Amino acid sequence: MPVFSGRIPKTARERLSQIKGDNTPAIAIVNYGNAQISDSLRELVDLLDENNFNVIAAGSTVSHHSIFDGVAVGRPDSEDIAKIDEFSQKCIEKLETCESLSAEIPGNKPYSDYKQLPFVVSCDESVCVFCYDCINICPENAIPDVDPIDIDLDLCTRCTACINICPENARMFSGEAFEAKKPVFESANSERKEPEFYL
Ligand code: SF4
Numbered sequence: 407m408p409v410f411s412g413r414i415p416k417t418a419r420e421r422l423s424q425i426k427g428d429n430t431p432a433i434a435i436v437n438y439g440n441a442q443i444s445d446s447l448r449e450l451v452d453l454l455d456e457n458n459f460n461v462i463a464a465g466s467t468v469s470h471h472s473i474f475d476g477v478a479v480g481r482p483d484s485e486d487i488a489k490i491d492e493f494s495q496k497c498i499e500k501l502e503t504c505e506s507l508s509a510e511i512p513g514n515k516p517y518s519d520y521k522q523l524p525f526v527v528s529c530d531e532s533v534c535v536f537c538y539d540c541i542n543i544c545p546e547n548a549i550p551d552v553d554p555i556d557i558d559l560d561l562c563t564r565c566t567a568c569i570n571i572c573p574e575n576a577r578m579f580s581g582e583a584f585e586a587k588k589p590v591f592e593s594a595n596s597e598r599k600e601p602e603f604y605l
């Protein structure tokens with residue numbers, strides 16, 4: 407599960423809420439961009455518990471930041487993968503007994519409020535080839551069916567899916583708020599954070 411400003415994404419939460427576990431073993435993982443997981447892992451474990459999954463393990467992993475590309479460059483790296491492999495082996499062993507998670511998970515409840523980032527996702531009309539891949543992948547239906555240029559920024563969660571899928575690199579973050587925040591955020595989150603695992 408990705409982390410958006412310390413929470414699991416609202417739409418992902420709503421979709422996961424529809425899935426009932428029937429005591430199926432689950433491993434709760436949040437992945438973040440070397441900033442903070444805040445309450446997200448606590449929230450994911452709680453949600454799986456509420457939906458009758460048997461959470462046997464949990465963890466947080468680090469990837470290259472999806473919005474600020476100067477943070478966590480090259481992550482996950484070989485050190486991350488080695489730690490994930492070690493955790494995975496422990497999960498395989500734990501699946502033999504399906505013993506529930508016992509470790510304390512960081513985070514608070516009530517969870518922090520959702521935040522809507524003020525950054526603009528824009529599209530360069532001169533580069534766009536109107537393939538509509540971005541429209542199809544947008545989880546919020548924030549890009550109109552017929553016009554990939556015209557994004558509804560009230561619906562957009564800045565998830566970056568459209569930016570990553572665009573074959574022409576036509577989509578990007580832009581605007582004064584983004585340009586001002588970028589160096590501040592990248593400086594504040596330059597120190598390496600490590601994956602954390604709980605059994
Ligand atoms: S970043 Fe793109 S894909 Fe994600 S919600 Fe906004 S418009 Fe949709």
Ligand code: SF4
Pocket residue numbers: 529533534535536537538539540541554571572573574575576577
């Ligand atoms: S994915 Fe890129 S090229 Fe395709 S419609 Fe969207 S912005 Fe245009």
